[in-house]
Amino acid sequence: MMRAVGAADIAPRTYAWEIRAGGLKVRVGAKRMAVDGLDLSLGTGVHGLLGPNGAGKTTLIRALATVLRPAAGSLELLGEPAGGTGEAHRALRRRIGYLPQEFGYYKRFTVREFVEYMAWLKEVPKADVPAAVQRAVERVGLADRAEDRMKTLSGGMVRRVGIAQAIVNDPAILLLDEPTAGLDPAQRLRFRELLQELGADTCVVVSTHLVEDVAAACTDVVLFAEGRLRFQGTPDDLAAAGGPEHVGDSPLERGYSALLLDSAQERGTW
Amino acid sequence: MSVEHASTRIVDAYARGGEELAADEVWALEAHLETCGACRERLSAAVTSEAPALASLVGTVWSELEPHLAATVPVPPRRRWSAALTAWLTPVMVPWLATAVSVTLIALLLEVTGVRPGLGNGPLVLLFAPLLPVCGVAASWSRGLDPAYELTASAPRAGLPLVLRRTAAVLGVVIPPLLVGSWATGVSAGQWLLPALAFTSAALALGTVVGVTRACAALAVVWAAVVLAPTLATGRTTFALQPDGMPVWGLLLALGAGVVAVRKDAYSLLGTHR
Ligand SMILES: [Zn+2]
Numbered sequence: 001m002m003r004a005v006g007a008a009d010i011a012p013r014t015y016a017w018e019i020r021a022g023g024l025k026v027r028v029g030a031k032r033m034a035v036d037g038l039d040l041s042l043g044t045g046v047h048g049l050l051g052p053n054g055a056g057k058t059t060l061i062r063a064l065a066t067v068l069r070p071a072a073g074s075l076e077l078l079g080e081p082a083g084g085t086g087e088a089h090r091a092l093r094r095r096i097g098y099l100p101q102e103f104g105y106y107k108r109f110t111v112r113e114f115v116e117y118m119a120w121l122k123e124v125p126k127a128d129v130p131a132a133v134q135r136a137v138e139r140v141g142l143a144d145r146a147e148d149r150m151k152t153l154s155g156g157m158v159r160r161v162g163i164a165q166a167i168v169n170d171p172a173i174l175l176l177d178e179p180t181a182g183l184d185p186a187q188r189l190r191f192r193e194l195l196q197e198l199g200a201d202t203c204v205v206v207s208t209h210l211v212e213d214v215a216a217a218c219t220d221v222v223l224f225a226e227g228r229l230r231f232q233g234t235p236d237d238l239a240a241a242g243g244p245e246h247v248g249d250s251p252l253e254r255g256y257s258a259l260l261l262d263s264a265q266e267r268g269t270w
Numbered sequence: 271m272s273v274e275h276a277s278t279r280i281v282d283a284y285a286r287g288g289e290e291l292a293a294d295e296v297w298a299l300e301a302h303l304e305t306c307g308a309c310r311e312r313l314s315a316a317v318t319s320e321a322p323a324l325a326s327l328v329g330t331v332w333s334e335l336e337p338h339l340a341a342t343v344p345v346p347p348r349r350r351w352s353a354a355l356t357a358w359l360t361p362v363m364v365p366w367l368a369t370a371v372s373v374t375l376i377a378l379l380l381e382v383t384g385v386r387p388g389l390g391n392g393p394l395v396l397l398f399a400p401l402l403p404v405c406g407v408a409a410s411w412s413r414g415l416d417p418a419y420e421l422t423a424s425a426p427r428a429g430l431p432l433v434l435r436r437t438a439a440v441l442g443v444v445i446p447p448l449l450v451g452s453w454a455t456g457v458s459a460g461q462w463l464l465p466a467l468a469f470t471s472a473a474l475a476l477g478t479v480v481g482v483t484r485a486c487a488a489l490a491v492v493w494a495a496v497v498l499a500p501t502l503a504t505g506r507t508t509f510a511l512q513p514d515g516m517p518v519w520g521l522l523l524a525l526g527a528g529v530v531a532v533r534k535d536a537y538s539l540l541g542t543h544r
Contacts, residue, residue: 065424085535093426100424104417107359122423148451165421167299 015040015079018173018203019064020152023073026056026063033071034059036227046199048218048235050256056227057207058101061177064205065098092227094123097171101207103162106153111142111161114150118165127213136168139194155182159177163191167198180213192217211252214238223259228232231259276302276309278316285316285323358376358439362416366409367443370402374447381455395451396511397501399462400469402448403492406440407473408486413543415483423540430534438472461511464519469493471526478533 019042026035034056043216051057062068063075066089080092081141105114111122115133124132127178137146140160150158160183166174180188195217198204214221214235221238224229231238235252242254246261276299283290284299291299303310318325320453351458378393413419422428445463452459469489476485500508509515536542 062540066538067420067423069539089538090426090429091425098424100420102420103417104421106418108361113352113356118421118425118510120353120357121422121427123426152395180300 025072045219048214051224097166410436412483468522475526475529480535
């Protein structure tokens with residue numbers, strides 16, 4: 001489907017990184033710092049956010065989605081400070097797509113109604129909504145189920161609706177929290193293709209605990225543990241960090257456990 | 271203003287492609303083509319005459335593409351009513367509002383038939399009017415009841431205007447049956463409307479601090495202590511709902527509205543959904 005090129009598409013970018021965090025701290029609950037002094041710069045491409053469960057990945061993604069306010073440090077998204085208010089903040093949010101880890105939806109809505117509703121919440125111009133919704137639904141391969149109610153869909157299809165609503169506003173930053181949960185192997189393959197497609201002109205951050213997702217679809221790996229950045233580099237760099245003595249079935253998994261082990265030893269708990 | 275159009279030599283050379291034109295000529299031509307429909311038309315004619323291979327390639331691509339374009343599913347027309355409705359209500363609010371309206375109607379029925387199971391002899395409509403809108407507000411902005419709360423919180427439209435929109439929808443549904451009820455039983459509307467609005471504004475104000483769900487739960491407790499318990503104990507309309515209590519409710523309403531205005535940014539964060 002054709003899409004008109006708007007002024008925003010050809011305007012020169014005035015920022016070097018889509019996402020830039022410096023000394024970022026985000027609090028969860030009253031005491032715990034789930035993100036504790038993070039320095040991170042991410043540009044266009046697919047960034048795999050890897051880390052053990054409870055490492056603070058979801059908190060970080062929520063801060064990037066601007067639904068949690070940082071406790072300290074700086075966070076710039078598309079050259080704008082993330083903690084802003086008013087019209088500038090709304091304009092920034094219009095350019096972010098977000099799929100939460102627990103993707104909640106209204107069961108009575110059809111796929112199209114739900115994605116349309118999200119397009120409305122995201123302030124997509126009224127005239128563009130039908131085409132934007134159709135394009136998003138087609139990209140996740142649900143065009144033939146668009147008129148079905150959400151409650152009739154399988155878990156994998158619901159997940160794909162979640163991705164469709166995230167991309168319906170053509171975001172410049174796309175945040176996906178554990179998007180492959182509930183997808184079968186074939187859907188996972190298709191999803192990785194879609195990621196690569198989106199990563200060509202979007203800053204995509206995919207949080208996952210599956211090392212294989214990273215290997216297949218990511219241009220860049222961000223290893224996150226205990227609220228801090230442990231490693232950032234290509235999947236090949238990650239694989240190179242591991243040796244035969246480390247735990248794992250693949251070079252990437254061995255690199256992953258090697259780097260986590262290093263960070264654990266730094267803390268002196270071993 | 272006279273416009274200088276591109277020469278036929280340049281247009282033809284451009285259509286043929288290759289190295290014939292200097293880079294600055296290409297650049298100047300393209301800049302002109304962007305603004306001049308006449309020259310674009312000349313260029314497309316030149317492509318047909320100067321570069322037949324390209325023209326036939328484009329023709330082939332089109333003829334292969336056309337059946338696919340015809341087969342594309344047309345976008346069905348939007349169901350207007352549902353789109354308009356979701357701007358005010360979420361599906362999870364509907365059962366709550368239905369409950370609120372039913373409660374009002376049942377109370378009205380009890381009042382009319384004179385069956386008053388231990389609820390004192392004051393007008394029933396006064397008893398629960400403050401609580402009904404609070405329940406609606408809870409349903410419109412809470413983690414437990416609204417499955418899409420996190421998506422809603424992350425959207426550009428999240429924030430005070432959306433909360434007020436949903437609150438207005440709640441009041442729009444809940445207040446008319448209460449009006450009918452108070453008219454039928456001869457209670458002045460001001461006597462319950464002010465407490466109801468004060469409770470609503472208090473729910474929104476407190477919600478910016480502890481989250482809307484918790485705020486509504488706390489206000490339900492306050493309602494039980496200040497309105498329900500004294501009425502059940504004494505069998506008379508409690509002081510809080512007597513005309514003398516009205517200035518206090520007015521003050522509470524103003525205070526709540528003030529706090530909401532000051533803390534409005536909290537409504538675009540996840541915390542208010544607690
Ligand atoms: Zn011209």
